[in-house]
Amino acid sequence: MAAAPTVPEIVLTSSTGQRKMAVMGLGTAPEATSKVTTKDAVLEAIKQGYRHFDAAAAYGVEQSVGEAIAEALKLGLISSRDELFVTSKLWVTDNHPHLILPALKKSLRTLQLEYLDLILIHWPITTKPGEVKYPIDVSDIVEFDLKGVWTSLEECQKLGLTKAIGASNFSIKKLEKLLSFATIPPAVNQVEVNLGWQQEKLRAFCKEKGIIVTAFSPLRKGASRGANLVMDNDILKELADTHGKTIAQICLRWLYEQGLTFVVKSYDKERMNQNLQIFDWSLTEDDYKKISEIHQDRLIKGPTKPLLDDLWDEE
Ligand code: NAP
Helix, strand or coil: CCCCCCCCEEECCCCCCCCEEECEEEECCCCCCCCCCHHHHHHHHHHHCCCEEECCHHHCCHHHHHHHHHHHHHHCCCCCHHHCEEEEEECHHHCCHHHHHHHHHHHHHHHCCCCECEEEECCCCEECCCCCCCCEEHHHEECCCHHHHHHHHHHHHHCCCECCEEEECCCHHHHHHHHHHCCCCCCEEEEECECCECCHHHHHHHHHHCCEEEEECCCCCCHHHCCCCCCCCHHHHHHHHHHCCCHHHHHHHHHHHCCCEEEECCCCHHHHHHHHCCCCCCCCHHHHHHHCCCCCCCCCCCCEECCCCCCCCCC
16 A cells, blocks of 8 residues: 655634644445444544545534544543544534533543544524434424524633534535624635536636635545546546546546535545545646536535525525
């Protein structure tokens, strides 16, 4: 296996202490077919040089991620928890002003951590409090008090329970609303970005406002979940052959060259290593011309059943 490079970092300007985040993180959204446990995968990733982990209350992985971090400290793979960047997300059942602090404290207990690096509003939707249901039943949806939720998140950052606060799956319209009252602007908007859903408008808006975009599903869910717009794309096959790289590496290199941060999920030792090998080569102008021809279509259309008409504000 090739030696692991050091992953470049980016500063979150609205974070406490100007926290740095490695541009590539490991996703931990569970896949029922995975033979490797989240604990083993996170531990292996730390061995390989990953320092940024993307979790969520709704994934049910916080305990395993926490156990892996505790084990990594015990084994001396890292000398302090501060070397890691840990993100978690609030589920829609907790998107109520009075439930933010208890939900964050619960995540911290489950993760065995004293602070998060980043907490995100997972989806711009609120449901009645209760158990995690996926997909979300639209009849459970109630009005989303974004201002109240954000004020509670700002309080959490001021209390030192998280270094930064942010959004996920927010459209430009929703970010504009958030920015209109935020005293601590969102450090991050985590959204789907991949070669099949390049999100140029949203990315330009975030850049102008100093919001870091983190791309999720950067491989459009990879090869293991069946054929897809990027992993089975003839244009990308050709680029991969020309560079002597894999399609996954072309996808991740493109995100890196766009100045994005991204969370890619692999629990496989070899693919985890492969995904790290993207920092010492580049795409050419000709590659970019070909990339611009890739058909665009959003993969993740929403977490509800049925889908909501106004979730993406027609952007
Ligand atoms: P992804 O990272 O694009 O793809 C993951 C899939 O690709 C897995 O099946 C993985 O299988 C496979 N894979 C990984 N590296 C590969 C490679 N080099 N070659 C071929 N296949 C490869 O998709 P994702 O899991 O949907 O997204 C990543 C993370 O983003 C999630 O885990 C989660 O943390 C976050 N996310 C957030 C949201 C949100 O609403 N905020 C939504 C979706 C995802 P192996 O494990 O077998 O390698």
